[in-house]
Amino acid sequence: MSRLDRSLIAGLPVFQGMAPEDLDRVLQQARSLRIAKDQAVFEQEGEAHSFFLLLDGHARVVKTTPDGQQVIVRYISPGELMGIAHALGRSTYPASAVAAVDCVVLAWPGHLWPELAESFPSFGTSTYKTVGARLQETQARVVELATEQVEQRVAHALLRLVKQTGKKTDEGILIDFPISRQDIAEMTGTTLHTVSRLLTAWEEKGLVKSGRQKVTVVEPHRLFVLAEGRADKS
Amino acid sequence: MSRLDRSLIAGLPVFQGMAPEDLDRVLQQARSLRIAKDQAVFEQEGEAHSFFLLLDGHARVVKTTPDGQQVIVRYISPGELMGIAHALGRSTYPASAVAAVDCVVLAWPGHLWPELAESFPSFGTSTYKTVGARLQETQARVVELATEQVEQRVAHALLRLVKQTGKKTDEGILIDFPISRQDIAEMTGTTLHTVSRLLTAWEEKGLVKSGRQKVTVVEPHRLFVLAEGRADKS
DNA sequence: GCTCGGGTTTGCGCTGGATCAAAGTGTCGA
DNA sequence: TCGACACTTTGATCCAGCGCAAACCCGAGC
Numbered sequence: 001m002s003r004l005d006r007s008l009i010a011g012l013p014v015f016q017g018m019a020p021e022d023l024d025r026v027l028q029q030a031r032s033l034r035i036a037k038d039q040a041v042f043e044q045e046g047e048a049h050s051f052f053l054l055l056d057g058h059a060r061v062v063k064t065t066p067d068g069q070q071v072i073v074r075y076i077s078p079g080e081l082m083g084i085a086h087a088l089g090r091s092t093y094p095a096s097a098v099a100a101v102d103c104v105v106l107a108w109p110g111h112l113w114p115e116l117a118e119s120f121p122s123f124g125t126s127t128y129k130t131v132g133a134r135l136q137e138t139q140a141r142v143v144e145l146a147t148e149q150v151e152q153r154v155a156h157a158l159l160r161l162v163k164q165t166g167k168k169t170d171e172g173i174l175i176d177f178p179i180s181r182q183d184i185a186e187m188t189g190t191t192l193h194t195v196s197r198l199l200t201a202w203e204e205k206g207l208v209k210s211g212r213q214k215v216t217v218v219e220p221h222r223l224f225v226l227a228e229g230r231a232d233k234s
Numbered sequence: 235m236s237r238l239d240r241s242l243i244a245g246l247p248v249f250q251g252m253a254p255e256d257l258d259r260v261l262q263q264a265r266s267l268r269i270a271k272d273q274a275v276f277e278q279e280g281e282a283h284s285f286f287l288l289l290d291g292h293a294r295v296v297k298t299t300p301d302g303q304q305v306i307v308r309y310i311s312p313g314e315l316m317g318i319a320h321a322l323g324r325s326t327y328p329a330s331a332v333a334a335v336d337c338v339v340l341a342w343p344g345h346l347w348p349e350l351a352e353s354f355p356s357f358g359t360s361t362y363k364t365v366g367a368r369l370q371e372t373q374a375r376v377v378e379l380a381t382e383q384v385e386q387r388v389a390h391a392l393l394r395l396v397k398q399t400g401k402k403t404d405e406g407i408l409i410d411f412p413i414s415r416q417d418i419a420e421m422t423g424t425t426l427h428t429v430s431r432l433l434t435a436w437e438e439k440g441l442v443k444s445g446r447q448k449v450t451v452v453e454p455h456r457l458f459v460l461a462e463g464r465a466d467k468s
Numbered sequence: 469g470c471t472c473g474g475g476t477t478t479g480c481g482c483t484g485g486a487t488c489a490a491a492g493t494g495t496c497g498a
Numbered sequence: 499t500c501g502a503c504a505c506t507t508t509g510a511t512c513c514a515g516c517g518c519a520a521a522c523c524c525g526a527g528c
Contacts, residue, residue, distance in 0.1 A: 063373065063374075063377050065377060065381050066462070066463065067463055069381045071376065071377045071380045071381060073373055073376065073377075085366070087362075087366075088362055088363060088365065088366025088367075088369070089359075089362070089363040089366055089367075090366060090370070094370045094373065094374075095373070125323075128321075128322055128323070128362055128365070129322060129323040131322065131362070131365055131366065131369060132319070132321075132322025132323055132324060132365065133322075133323075134369060135322070135365060135368060135369045135372060136324070136328045138369060138372045138373055138376060139297065139307055139328065139329070139372055140297075140328075141376050142305065142307065142372060142375050142376055142379065143297050143299060143305045143307075145376060145379035145380060145423060146305045146379060146420075146422070146423030147299050147303045147305060147423065149484075149485095150484075150485070180504090180505065180506090181505075181506065181507095182505080186380075188380070189379060189380030189381065190485075190486085191485080191486060191487080192505090192506080193485085193486080193487085193506095193507085193508090194484090194485060194486080196505095196506060196507060196508085197485095197507085197508080199506095200506095200507070200508090211494085211506095212493085212494055212495080212504090212505060212506075213505075228300070229300070229301055383514075383515095384514075384515065414474095414475065414476090415475075415476065415477095416475080424515075424516085425515080425516060425517080426475090426476080427476095427477085427478085427515085427516075427517085427518095428514090428515060428516075430475095430476060430477060430478085431477085431478080431515095433476095434476095434477070434478090445476095445524090446474090446475060446476075446523085446524065446525080447475075
């Protein structure tokens with residue numbers, strides 16, 4: 001691991017306020033893994049024997065139903081922890097994580113968790129904060145799914161992606177990893193057909209630009225208006 | 235607080251393995267409150283200045299959308315913590331909690347959290363476990379809402395209530411607090427009309443018995459079959 | 469015992485989106 | 499350069515469940 005990597009890593013919330021030598025000790029206990037696009041980081045129902053920190057790339061957390069339908073629970077960005085079931089007293093992963101692009105992760109053996117959390121409070125605290133934030137976010141999605149129309153849900157999903165991984169370009173804000181209509185459908189509980197129709201309609205209105213596995217939000221604000229209930233049908 | 239109360243309380247997961255004198259200290263820092271039916275324990279958006287332990291009764295955690303629709307996030311049973319936003323680094327409650335029946339809660343000032351979690355590991359650990367379990371459960375609901383038909387969702391919701399608060403009677407398993415069609419609709423993202431039709435249909439098939447604010451599941455197993463995908467339409 | 473109000477049932481028409489089907493179209497490997 | 503495949507668009511049809519409306523029923527309080 002290069003020195004540059006290390007300094008970047010040191011800035012992550014998980015390691016905040018940790019002395020350099022402690023950081024070294026923690027990092028030495030982790031293995032760095034390269035995950036190819038579309039490969040799984042860990043599998044639903046699998047033994048939770050590791051927890052991970054995503055260093056580079058984007059991964060999606062996916063739950064598969066008994067009859068094979070998939071639901072994308074969330075996307076993980078660089079710097080975020082994933083597969084932390086173990087830390088929450090679970091023995092098996094409740095979902096799979098799949099690399100959306102080539103990724104680099106740090107993997108710690110799960111049994112190290114209690115020790116790490118105890119020795120380095122920032123580690124525990126920041127994890128629990130993350131979990132708290134995810135719980136709230138997930139609850140918000142329940143509310144969305146329970147009360148909103150498909151159009152609003154898709155708008156919300158895009159806005160969430162924009163906020164999380166948006167990259168400014170001259171055309172607008174680009175979601176900076178390959179994402180298909182199908183993926184968006186799996187985030188919002190609809191079908192790729194409906195997503196396609198929506199994106200086409202939005203494109204005509206100048207709200208977004210999109211292409212094969214690519215979405216750019218041109219006018220976040222108007223999209224936001226759409227996402228919040230009743231927008232005029234002009 | 236009576237001696238009986240105390241011994242019951244000592245058995246709760248949160249206090250597991252805590253020495254009696256420690257338990258006393260912790261309890262002395264809490265106030266015991268009586269919440270009348272339909273009264274709020276805490277309010278969405280409100281300052282998270284306390285966290286609570288439900289001692290007796292049942293409370294529902296509710297999120298209200300900007301346009302006034304309500305979604306029931308979960309029901310809280312005796313012995314469970316609620317309003318723990320503070321412990322997860324949030325400064326404001328993301329939802330309201332309303333007493334479904336007359337309740338008794340213990341309330342600790344939020345600022346005590348770090349101290350309590352540090353002094354009594356079981357307190358912290360069990361809380362995080364709870365949060366982890368809730369996160370998973372909430373994610374499971376997202377999957378349900380995204381992939382299942384209304385009938386399956388309602389079936390799942392009832393089964394969840396049965397497992398959580400079911401009380402065996404000679405007719406079947408009774409959900410032991412008043413619950414209206416509207417409540418069930420708000421748990422499953424549908425309307426009270428649809429819930430009413432479903433319950434009537436199920437009653438005819440002998441799966442449940444229900445009345446005003448009351449539901450008894452007669453045949454949990456058949457309901458379970460319904461909840462899991464394709465049940466034969468006999 | 470009667471009335472009032474909140475909860476429930478039921479009918480009916482309508483529509484948002486799913487489903488089915490088929491025809492583009494951009495991209496990558498050979 | 500040329501497929502071939504994976505992703506996308508678009509059309510046509512259908513139906514689960516919503517919205518609206520009205521009647522009903524039960525329990526609480528007078």
